[in-house]
Amino acid sequence: MTTPLLTATGITKDYGATPALRGVDVRVTEGEIVAVTGPSGCGKSTLLHCLSGILRADRGSVIFRDQDIGSWSEAARSRLRRTEFGVLFQFGQMVPELTAAENVGLPLLLAGSGRREARQAALDWLDRFGVADVADQMPGAMSGGQQQRCAVARAMVTRPRVLFADEPTGALDQLNGEQVMQAIVRTVREEGTSVVLVTHEAPVAAYADREIVLRDGAVDPTGLGVAAP
Amino acid sequence: MRPATLFRLSTAGTRTDTLRTVLTGTSAALAGTVMLAAVTVAAVQGGEPLEQPDGTAWLAPGAEHYTSPLLREPGLRPGVIFGLLLLTLPVLALAGQCIRLGAPARDRRLAAIRLAGATPGQAVLIAVAETIVASILGSAAGLGIYLGLRRILHEPGPGGSLRLPTDVFPDPVPLVAALLAVPVLAGLIGLIMMRGVAVTPLGVIRRQRGRGPRPWPGLAIAVGILLFNVPVWLSDRMVLSGYVFGALMLAGAALVMVGVVVGTGWISYTAGWLLHRFGRGPVTLLAGRRMMADPWNGSRTLGALLGATVIGGAAMGYHALFVTQGRAEDRFSVLIGMPPDPEHAAFYVNATRLVLIAVGAGVAVSAAGMLVALAESVVSRRRTYAALTAAGTPGRTLAGTLLWQTLAPLVPALGLAVVSGLVLVRSLYHEVTVGGGTTETCTDPAADPDTCARTVQTDPVVTLPVPVPWEQLMLLCGGTVLTMLVVAGIGMLVLRGSTDLEEIRAV
Ligand SMILES: Nc1ncnc2c1ncn2[C@@H]1O[C@H](COP(=O)(O)OP(=O)(O)OP(=O)(O)O)[C@@H](O)[C@H]1O
Ligand SMILES: [Mg+2]
Numbered sequence: 001m002t003t004p005l006l007t008a009t010g011i012t013k014d015y016g017a018t019p020a021l022r023g024v025d026v027r028v029t030e031g032e033i034v035a036v037t038g039p040s041g042c043g044k045s046t047l048l049h050c051l052s053g054i055l056r057a058d059r060g061s062v063i064f065r066d067q068d069i070g071s072w073s074e075a076a077r078s079r080l081r082r083t084e085f086g087v088l089f090q091f092g093q094m095v096p097e098l099t100a101a102e103n104v105g106l107p108l109l110l111a112g113s114g115r116r117e118a119r120q121a122a123l124d125w126l127d128r129f130g131v132a133d134v135a136d137q138m139p140g141a142m143s144g145g146q147q148q149r150c151a152v153a154r155a156m157v158t159r160p161r162v163l164f165a166d167e168p169t170g171a172l173d174q175l176n177g178e179q180v181m182q183a184i185v186r187t188v189r190e191e192g193t194s195v196v197l198v199t200h201e202a203p204v205a206a207y208a209d210r211e212i213v214l215r216d217g218a219v220d221p222t223g224l225g226v227a228a229p
Numbered sequence: 230m231r232p233a234t235l236f237r238l239s240t241a242g243t244r245t246d247t248l249r250t251v252l253t254g255t256s257a258a259l260a261g262t263v264m265l266a267a268v269t270v271a272a273v274q275g276g277e278p279l280e281q282p283d284g285t286a287w288l289a290p291g292a293e294h295y296t297s298p299l300l301r302e303p304g305l306r307p308g309v310i311f312g313l314l315l316l317t318l319p320v321l322a323l324a325g326q327c328i329r330l331g332a333p334a335r336d337r338r339l340a341a342i343r344l345a346g347a348t349p350g351q352a353v354l355i356a357v358a359e360t361i362v363a364s365i366l367g368s369a370a371g372l373g374i375y376l377g378l379r380r381i382l383h384e385p386g387p388g389g390s391l392r393l394p395t396d397v398f399p400d401p402v403p404l405v406a407a408l409l410a411v412p413v414l415a416g417l418i419g420l421i422m423m424r425g426v427a428v429t430p431l432g433v434i435r436r437q438r439g440r441g442p443r444p445w446p447g448l449a450i451a452v453g454i455l456l457f458n459v460p461v462w463l464s465d466r467m468v469l470s471g472y473v474f475g476a477l478m479l480a481g482a483a484l485v486m487v488g489v490v491v492g493t494g495w496i497s498y499t500a501g502w503l504l505h506r507f508g509r510g511p512v513t514l515l516a517g518r519r520m521m522a523d524p525w526n527g528s529r530t531l532g533a534l535l536g537a538t539v540i541g542g543a544a545m546g547y548h549a550l551f552v553t554q555g556r557a558e559d560r561f562s563v564l565i566g567m568p569p570d571p572e573h574a575a576f577y578v579n580a581t582r583l584v585l586i587a588v589g590a591g592v593a594v595s596a597a598g599m600l601v602a603l604a605e606s607v608v609s610r611r612r613t614y615a616a617l618t619a620a621g622t623p624g625r626t627l628a629g630t631l632l633w634q635t636l637a638p639l640v641p642a643l644g645l646a647v648v649s650g651l652v653l654v655r656s657l658y659h660e661v662t663v664g665g666g667t668t669e670t671c672t673d674p675a676a677d678p679d680t681c682a683r684t685v686q687t688d689p690v691v692t693l694p695v696p697v698p699w700e701q702l703m704l705l706c707g708g709t710v711l712t713m714l715v716v717a718g719i720g721m722l723v724l725r726g727s728t729d730l731e732e733i734r735a736v
Binding site for chain 1: 509510511514515518519521522523610613616617618619620621622623624626
């Protein structure tokens, strides 16, 4: 359980004159849930985007399985994101014209699976998150909680090694948020998936094994984040 | 709501809103100029055959100095006016399409206005007022362009001959009507488009249709073709007045056009269903579902494009007919030992060529409308595209989706439009017969013509089949598809800008 899966060293990222990250180090081991917390604007989302290869850091390296993905092409990083990584945002990730099952099966289709195969896998995953009954509905006809469960199912359907989640319960009420978090944690434990979980809510951060606190684009060495007692 | 408030609310906005207003104004200016040209042609007088009291025939004065028979002959001028008015249709469709440009941001603003207490009617009024104001300004600009062009193009040739009717000025009533028609029509089109959009305080949500469109437009096309043929069929049996004849044919042609235009929604939906049902990869799934969810996206301008193609198909049918007619007459002249007369057929061939130029212009303007529609549909879904990209969807897949979405409804619809136009003409004529008439002459030329013994002489008959103008039809379809490929290509550039990660953050 202690093999480092993802190691980021000295991540620096500026938006023009605004420094968003100033030399952040992160290590994520196999099967570990790491929460990234901190006040608004401290660079949590930016860090998540750099770690998942959505953004390229200005300086520093992101090593995934002994490979520096920061040096990879956009196409190679895209492939990585739809195979080894899963991404989850606050909202807006479901394609509005596709049914829940089609949305969840989409990553498999992109990977070259057949329709039938993709649908079967999608139904299984929807079932695991308790939303099998909405499989043939469009996102517009689903509740926020149902949509977010489908989004988690879609992020997990390719059995990624790392799940990147940015405020995954941010658009949900407390009860729904807890249920979604419990479902995520149960599943990643079963699958042995590592999770990088960005949040500013203490109850959400409490699901993590470890917490990294960011302040002004750097790791706060005191580690006194929102989840601290 | 006071006019000042309405003005303030409908002109507030971002750069995209400015672009939309400018585009609306520009298309209104274009439509206004063309309408004024039509009104000017309507003001041309003269050329009608008159009979003097002493029995000699002469032509009414006023049009003899125009070099083009399209202006000189009173029988052809209505055709020119009609053609010019037809040309304004795609331009107006473009103006109407512009009302949806940059719509997401404006929708949010309208929702905010609704939250502040405006009624749904007021919100729609605010959206449409902008279009109307922009097109009134555009119309005024059109008047300016028209007056400028009159001055620039007024070039009297030797003996005062003119290529264009720059010496007549339309009557004030049709002039003002033409200028007002553009804002009124653009406002109406805008209103119809906003009708499908429910303005609620929680954002503007496009109303979803429960089920796909029905295939009744096919019926309209069939009935239209029948109606088009009725007068010819009837005139063999009874005397029909020219008006009834023309009205029936026009109604038939109009019905076919309406059928094709309304049919685009059905075609788009069905093509989407087929893609979704039988496609394999993610591209066809995404494109198919998108077409099923909103088969009417861009169908307004796609309709204008297809309308232009119906006319193009019909014009090509007539073109082939006239060319064949000319060839048959030439052969007939040779048979009876007369020199062929090149003038007659050439005139009609030129006229159909003019129509084809107008069709080309219509296609170009419609393509601009399609571009606006496509860009709007990409931009309004940019958060979904950004999320898909973040989840590792290759840009290739999204671009492919866009391409399918554009071409899958277009190709069958285009085929339908061209075939409908062609069938309209070919149902009337598929062969040309010249000659076969009989002349009676006195066997003895010296005898009294009233009482002499007669010989009946039958002219030779030349019958030629009218060929299907395949090459030209291919050219028309190929050109249209090519134009749409360019449109899809530009749409992909818009797409690249819309997959930016920033879009996920935007609430
Ligand atoms: N595209 C951008 N252009 C300019 N500055 C940006 C951009 N994106 C982020 N920033 C800035 O970078 C800093 C970090 O942003 P980031 O989104 O990572 O913060 P965050 O910790 O996720 O905040 P929140 O909790 O509010 O989501 C902020 O100061 C933000 O203003
Ligand atoms: Mg954030």
